[in-house]
Amino acid sequence: MRKAKRDGICDNIFRERWSPRSLSGELISDNDFLKILDAARFAPSSFNEQEWRFVWAKKPNWINLFELLAPPNQEWCKDASHLVLVCARSNYSRNNKPNRVASFDAGLSVQNMLLQASILGIVGHAMGGFDVELARKNLKIPEQYEVLIMIAFGVYKEGDESPSDRKKLEEIAREREFTFDG
Numbered sequence: 001m002r003k004a005k006r007d008g009i010c011d012n013i014f015r016e017r018w019s020p021r022s023l024s025g026e027l028i029s030d031n032d033f034l035k036i037l038d039a040a041r042f043a044p045s046s047f048n049e050q051e052w053r054f055v056w057a058k059k060p061n062w063i064n065l066f067e068l069l070a071p072p073n074q075e076w077c078k079d080a081s082h083l084v085l086v087c088a089r090s091n092y093s094r095n096n097k098p099n100r101v102a103s104f105d106a107g108l109s110v111q112n113m114l115l116q117a118s119i120l121g122i123v124g125h126a127m128g129g130f131d132v133e134l135a136r137k138n139l140k141i142p143e144q145y146e147v148l149i150m151i152a153f154g155v156y157k158e159g160d161e162s163p164s165d166r167k168k169l170e171e172i173a174r175e176r177e178f179t180f181d182g
Contacts, residue, residue, distance in 0.1 A: 004163035017118040018163035019125040023079035023154035027059065032120050033082055036153065039116035040109035046099060051089040052106040055139055058082050064138060069150065070129035080125075080152035085135055086110055087145040106148055117153055126151045 004018040033056075040052060057065045058081065065083040066074065077083065088106035092099045099105075110126060117124035132147045141147060174180065 006163065006166055008166070008169075013115060013118065017115060019114075020123055020156055020159075020161045020163075021076040021125060022157045022159040022161045023076065023081075023123060023152070024157035025079040026081065026155040028081040028122055028153060028155065032122060033058070033153065035120065036113050036116045036122070036124070039112040043105065043109035043112045045105040045108070046101045047092065047094065049089070049092060049094075049099065049102075049105065050109075051093075051099060051102045052109040053087045053089070053145060055085040055087070055141075056082055065150070068130045068135045068138070069127075070131075073127055073129045073150075073152075077152045079157070080123075080154035082153040084113075084151040084153070085130075085139065086126075086148045086151065087141055088148055090144055090146050103146060103148055110149070110151065113151065121156075123154050123156050124151055125153075 004016050006015045008015050037054065037056070040054070041050070043050075043052075045051060055065070062083050065085060066077065068085070069077055069083075086106055086109075088102040090099060090102055091097060114124040114126070126149050128149055130150050135141065135147050171180075
């Protein structure tokens with residue numbers, strides 16, 4: 001897979017990861033996909049809650065997930081190997097009190113998955129363009145779980161697509177005070 005070439009001082013794994021939509025249609029091995037899922041288990045979470053849950057399907061047996069996607073996402077996801085729906089339990093399991101960081105924790109698990117995919121040379125592309133209520137209904141997701149995002153995993157196909165630019169560090173981080181415009 002072509003790697004992003006971005007400036008920065010962080011390690012290459014962060015600068016080289018990107019989310020192209022150009023996919024070949026080739027299937028990812030079961031072993032590689034399980035490595036991607038397994039990486040999510042090692043994300044940090046509040047009180048070690050590990051509140052993320054994933055519903056996944058492999059092409060061609062994925063219509064229940066594919067039909068949830070917005071038409072623009074269906075257009076390019078048709079060439080993905082796997083689709084994953086990400087949810088998070090909204091309350092702590094230990095006391096049923098609201099967990100205001102559940103979606104943040106789930107995001108950390110997704111980042112682990114995306115980085116593992118990148119290490120394996122596999123594309124991971126997260127997206128919000130899907131029908132959340134249809135997902136809840138069709139996949140029988142209980143109310144105590146928030147439906148967050150979907151991710152397409154696949155094999156990159158060389159094309160005209162290029163990695164997007166990143167904001168400069170000084171645009172996103174300030175010392176001591178929130179002195180950002182807008």
